Amino acid sequence: MRVTILGTGAIAGAHAEAITGLADHGVDAVLAHAVDIDAARAEEFARKHGAAAHGTDLAGVLADTDVLHVCTPPGAHVVATVAALEAGVHVVVEKPATLSLAELDRIAEAEAGSAATFTQVVQHRFGHGLRQLRRLLDDGALGRPLVATCDTLWFRAPEYFEVPWRGRWDTEGGGPTMGHGIHQFDLLLAVLGPWSEVTAMAGRLARHVDTEDVSMAIVRFASGAMATITNSLLSPRETSSLRFDTEAATVELSHLYGYSDADWTFTPAQGRDDVGPLWQPDPAALPSGHLAQLVPTYRAFVAGEAPPVTVHDVRGTLELVAAIYRSAFTGAVVRAGEIGPGDPFHGSMRGTGPAWAPVKDLGAAPR
Known part of the structure; x- marks a missing residue:
């Protein structure tokens, strides 16, 4: 090739x-x-x-x-x-x-x-821990997934946004929801499946940008499971973390920009010691990263x-991004499938626009 x-x-x-x-x-x-x-x-x-x-x-x-x-x-x-x-x-x-x-x-x-x-x-979909969690859920070994949290708490100093295309709707498409947290809540969707509705808020709290610098969302999934999502570029102690509470166990991942099996924690529910042995590390597995995805993709x-991640998979995640922005900027609950041609948020993540003014209208950056 x-x-x-x-x-x-x-x-x-x-x-x-x-x-x-x-x-x-x-x-x-x-x-x-x-x-x-x-x-x-x-x-x-x-x-x-x-x-x-x-x-x-x-x-x-x-x-x-x-x-x-x-x-x-x-x-x-x-x-x-x-x-x-x-x-x-x-x-x-x-x-x-x-x-x-x-x-x-x-x-x-x-x-x-x-x-x-x-x-x-x-x-990150291709790390061993994620694939193992998905298999255990598919087999029914962990029961139903019920509750999840998904946090991308990163820090980007003001100088980061001096690159001309960053922090702009027309060139970056959005803030941390679009360009940073998307990796973590893509993992969330890979585990929990299709989402059904979202309620969200977003703010520009500290950075001199047109987009948001933080967003938060509450998401209900087609399975009935519920999750929270936080996307921030204002968090000095950086972490990327996900937690999945199922009927039989809590499974947690804490890393920053990539993970190995050592970054996962598996905690059986009370009285469910039988599921403990199901979680097994694989020392030979590739860590999450580009190579881990490219091997099955090139094959x-x-x-x-079809590659293991199709355009349909990509659209489900991108539709959640659009829904977070639409809910944050309109105050409405957004349901899967609502954002189609003719909707302002179909053509641009900015959609009808946030409440704050564009940077060009603000003058000097706030200190």
Whole structure:
């Protein structure tokens, strides 16, 4: 598989290292091209990661590409993805895949007319602990999931937002709900399944941005389970944590940007010591990360099968993002399936807009 990486900023390095690591798992892939609007940066990236060629023109290398990894800022994802799919090239996109549900629906339409497939990076779905929890729930060994919490409590100093595309609806798509917490509540959905309704609030409390810097939501799932979600960029002690309370046990994950089996805690319910032995670490398992996702993804590409994360999976998570914003900005409960073409939150996560003023109307950043 000949691979092109589009966008050679920080996250592209994780993609390049994972592509190199595929060989250890029986997948034959080579980084053929590095493409960036900055020619010097593309050249430096190619030299560092062993890409055979580099340049600034994506269209010129698609004919020599089997898989395109899109690592640009989110605002550039949809055009590159659609172009690749129309050229019959598989696409792996960094999160968030698009700035809106409308853009994702455009990608789904392009994929439907292509021999190639699309997937988004949600690498935490592929850690051993998550896969083990999902299997135990599917087998009924832990009973029904009942209550969950999902917290992305991160810290981004004001300087972080000096990068021009950050903190803006038109280029980043949203704040921590869209660009940071999405990894954790994607895990929540991977465990609990489809969501049915959400009530939320959001605020711009401390950062000089157009988007929110914190949001909170209460979510009911189709199964009846209930969960809380917090997404913050204002939390000095950073942590990413999830807790699942089932009929038979509490299962907890505490990490920051990636986890191994050591980051999970399993606590049987009173009188349910029988379930304790069911939770077993796997020392040979890959930690959650890009390689853990790319191994089964590339195997699916080679076999002509759907990747383990489909556009349908991506849409369920992105629809929850849109619902959180819609509930936060309108004060209404939002139910799954309500946000479709014609809804302001289908075309933009900003939708009808938050109560606070755009940054350009605020003057100097608050101290």
